[in-house]
Amino acid sequence: MLTSSPVRLLTVTALLLFLSSCCEDEPLKEPIRVYGYGAPTALAISPDGRTFISGGPSRAVLREIESGQLRRVLEIGWSRRTDDPPLPTPVNTVTALAFSPDGSRLITAHSDGAARLWEVASGRLVRTLRHPGGVFSASFTPDGRQVLTRTGWDHPGVWLWETATGELLRRFEGYAKGITSVAFSPSGGQVVTGAGHPGAVCLWDVETGQRLQVIQEDLPVSPMAFSPDGRTVLIGCGSDDLLVGYAKGEGVPQDYVEAYKWLTIAARGGLAKAEQYQRTVALEMSAAQIAEALRRSREFQLKKTTL
Numbered sequence: 001m002l003t004s005s006p007v008r009l010l011t012v013t014a015l016l017l018f019l020s021s022c023c024e025d026e027p028l029k030e031p032i033r034v035y036g037y038g039a040p041t042a043l044a045i046s047p048d049g050r051t052f053i054s055g056g057p058s059r060a061v062l063r064e065i066e067s068g069q070l071r072r073v074l075e076i077g078w079s080r081r082t083d084d085p086p087l088p089t090p091v092n093t094v095t096a097l098a099f100s101p102d103g104s105r106l107i108t109a110h111s112d113g114a115a116r117l118w119e120v121a122s123g124r125l126v127r128t129l130r131h132p133g134g135v136f137s138a139s140f141t142p143d144g145r146q147v148l149t150r151t152g153w154d155h156p157g158v159w160l161w162e163t164a165t166g167e168l169l170r171r172f173e174g175y176a177k178g179i180t181s182v183a184f185s186p187s188g189g190q191v192v193t194g195a196g197h198p199g200a201v202c203l204w205d206v207e208t209g210q211r212l213q214v215i216q217e218d219l220p221v222s223p224m225a226f227s228p229d230g231r232t233v234l235i236g237c238g239s240d241d242l243l244v245g246y247a248k249g250e251g252v253p254q255d256y257v258e259a260y261k262w263l264t265i266a267a268r269g270g271l272a273k274a275e276q277y278q279r280t281v282a283l284e285m286s287a288a289q290i291a292e293a294l295r296r297s298r299e300f301q302l303k304k305t306t307l
Contacts (some may be wrong), residue, residue, distance in 0.1 A: 034068040037061050044097040044106075046120075053106065055094025060108055062120070072123045076110065096137045100144040105163065107147050109135040115149045117163060127166040131159065137181070141188040141206070148191060150182050158193055159183055160206065170209040172202075185230040192233050194224050201235055256285050260293035265300060 025266040029269050042055040051071060053062045060074040076092055096109035098294040105126070111251070115129040115138050133155030139148050146169065147161045158172040172193060181194040190212070193202045201224070215235075227235045259281050264275035282290060 034063060037073070042094050042109075046097055046099050047101060047103045053097055053099075055097050060094055060097065060106075060118075060124075060131050074106075074108070074118055074123055076116065078109070084178075084270045095135065097230075098139045099140060100140045100163075102144060105140075105144065107138045107140065109138040109149060111135075113151075115147065117147070117166075129159075129161050129166060129168075131155065131157075139182070139184060141184060142186060143188055146188075146206075148182055148184065150179055158191070160191075160209075172204050172209060172211075181224050183226055183233070184226045184240060185226050186228055187230055190230070192224055192226070194235065203232075203233075256281055257289050257293045257296070260285060260290060261296040261300070264294060264297040268297075 022282070037054070037056060037059060040056050045052045045065070050065055051062055051067055053060055055061075058076050060073070060076065062071040063069060064071060067285065076094070078095040080230070092110055092112040094108050095111055098107050100106070104120055106120050108118065109115045110116065111134040113131045113133055113135065115131065115135050117126040117129070118124065119126055129149065131149065131151050133151045135149050135152040136152050140146070140163070141148070145163055147163055149159045149161065151157045151159070158179055160169045160172070161167065162169055172191070179193055179195055183192050184206075189206055191204045191206055193204065194200070195202075201215040202211055204211055226232070227234070260278065263274045263278045263281060267278060285293075
């Protein structure tokens with residue numbers, strides 16, 4: 001019979017964090033309910049498994065895994081990005097969190113265009129890494145000496161920083177528009193980036209910044225993960241947003257032919273709402289455009305079945 005040590009489960013709802021432990025040999029224990037500090041937008045567990053941190057509007061909260069007891073509140077404060085149109089209220093949401101491999105440092109990514117490096121033991125803000133737009137992911141290299149950050153659609157880019165000094169070492173350029181995901185190899189020597197439109201996966205050398213390989217995709221690239229030995233990269237492609245994105249010009253150039261093409265592929269795959277969108281988009285198209293969209297959809301599916 002499989003045995004294991006208790007596994008700590010964390011489930012997030014509006015203003016609560018639920019913690020419980022379970023293993024195959026023990027009944028599920030009563031969850032610990034942690035209240036307050038707003039709805040979490042990001043979560044991370046420390047490498048030693050003793051603490052976790054939750055991020056939300058204007059702050060990040062560090063707690064004990066075993067008891068849910070509050071350890072520390074990292075006050076980030078409210079701010080307004082200078083390159084945005086004025087907003088009714090300033091917003092500064094934590095979009096991503098990551099502990100350093102030794103658990104001594106924490107990096108928080110923020111919608112105000114900053115990534116902040118913290119000392120976990122004291123809660124001291126070590127330094128702030130400034131970006132031209134909102135930051136939506138942040139991660140340490142396996143040795144903890146560098147941090148990789150990703151900015152969003154308004155100022156797309158992938159940035160590599162020295163943690164000891166805050167120096168910007170390089171920005172990975174080319175195929176940077178609409179970067180949706182990044183991942184380090186287990187050795188830290190390579191990084192892979194995925195783009196939303198056009199779909200592209202790029203493998204980079206971290207030391208030189210050289211692009212080693214490019215894989216073009218017909219669909220947007222989203223989640224990615226390296227295998228433990230670093231020899232395989234798992235890539236997820238596709239998005240329901242693409243079904244109507246071309247029709248509305250949201251995130252991609254407006255193109256009714258491409259919209260009808262993807263809606264046709266989705267409808268053939270059994271997505272019921274695609275048929276409804278098809279009828280709506282067809283009202284804006286000529287017969288020739290619809291015929292071209294159907295031709296492209298057949299061509300795409302034929303290519304996929306022959307791979």
